[in-house]
Amino acid sequence: MQQAALDYFYNDNAQIVFRQVCKRFPGGIRALDDITCSIESGEMVFLTGHSGAGKSSLLKLMSMQQRVTRGQLRVAGRDLTRLPVRQIPGYRRTLGLVFQDHQLLMNKSVFDNVALPLVIAGLGYRDIGKRVRAALESVGLGERGKSLPGMMSAGQQQRVGIARAIVNKPDILLADEPTGNLDPQLSQDIMSLFRSFNERGMTVIIASHDLYLVRKLAQRVLVLQEGQLIDDVDPGQSNNRPDNLPNHQSGGGVAGLDREHQ
Numbered sequence: 267m268q269q270a271a272l273d274y275f276y277n278d279n280a281q282i283v284f285r286q287v288c289k290r291f292p293g294g295i296r297a298l299d300d301i302t303c304s305i306e307s308g309e310m311v312f313l314t315g316h317s318g319a320g321k322s323s324l325l326k327l328m329s330m331q332q333r334v335t336r337g338q339l340r341v342a343g344r345d346l347t348r349l350p351v352r353q354i355p356g357y358r359r360t361l362g363l364v365f366q367d368h369q370l371l372m373n374k375s376v377f378d379n380v381a382l383p384l385v386i387a388g389l390g391y392r393d394i395g396k397r398v399r400a401a402l403e404s405v406g407l408g409e410r411g412k413s414l415p416g417m418m419s420a421g422q423q424q425r426v427g428i429a430r431a432i433v434n435k436p437d438i439l440l441a442d443e444p445t446g447n448l449d450p451q452l453s454q455d456i457m458s459l460f461r462s463f464n465e466r467g468m469t470v471i472i473a474s475h476d477l478y479l480v481r482k483l484a485q486r487v488l489v490l491q492e493g494q495l496i497d498d499v500d501p502g503q504s505n506n507r508p509d510n511l512p513n514h515q516s517g518g519g520v521a522g523l524d525r526e527h528q
């Protein structure tokens with residue numbers, strides 16, 4: 267992949283901007299190496315690549331679970347490389363996080379699980395009730411507030427996790443392998459749910475190695491390999507690409523995606 271083609275999507279004023287970002291761990295492990303890319307407000311983007319490629323690391327830098335080693339990362343105008351520790355909680359409230367393992371409190375009701383971010387944010391009782399009910403409605407679990415997570419199926423539990431992630435009305439939703447434990451039909455339902463939030467204006471970024479699902483949704487895909495960004499494909503925009511840039515989809519598919527099937 268030529269750098270010029272990757273740069274095609276780059277916009278320095280975008281909502282999320284990675285500039286030559288590196289993430290290293292002690293022992294010399296390079297989780298991410300010289301990542302430059304940008305994501306616009308309201309986009310839906312998949313991160314894909316083999317195990318160990320750096321997908322979770324990229325999400326963790328955005329959620330500030332980890333700090334950038336070198337380079338610059340800006341989200342909604344905030345320079346995360348310089349963000350003081352005391353501003354991290356406020357920043358995190360602008361994000362929704364979804365995990366493969368939903369990380370629900372199993373001894374608390376569905377309602378209480380979803381309410382948790384609002385309780386932490388100090389919202390009033392009445393506001394919390396209204397927002398939690400709306401969040402549960404939006405994931406199709408309007409009637410299940412009183413249930414315990416243990417009484418629900420894996421797909422329903424993941425929906426509760428998603429309701430908790432969006433209850434704060436985040437600008438950006440980050441999901442790390444959200445369908446990793448689900449069968450294909452449930453995975454598709456969960457992806458449709460993400461799409462519906464995206465259609466309402468939320469920026470959605472999903473790490474997934476489920477290539478079948480990723481292809482089916484026909485959204486922009488960032489492909490990572492050994493910590494490097496090797497491809498950036500947007501099916502919706504490929505026709506607008508200048509002629510002098512390589513077409514990512516020539517030869518029947520995305521370079522990084524095709525490699526998975528060899």
Ligand SMILES: Nc1ncnc2c1ncn2[C@@H]1O[C@H](COP(=O)(O)OP(=O)(O)OP(=O)(O)O)[C@@H](O)[C@H]1O
Nearest residue numbers: 291295296297315316317318319320321322323324
């Ligand atoms: N806390 C850590 N300490 C040391 N090395 C780490 C740490 N977290 C990740 N790594 C290393 O960074 C690289 C990228 O890991 P990452 O978890 O981002 O990959 P991934 O693409 O999410 O993989 P998977 O598909 O298995 O989830 C790997 O080599 C991993 O071993």
Ligand SMILES: [Mg+2]
Nearest residue numbers: 321322323442
């Ligand atoms: Mg991962």
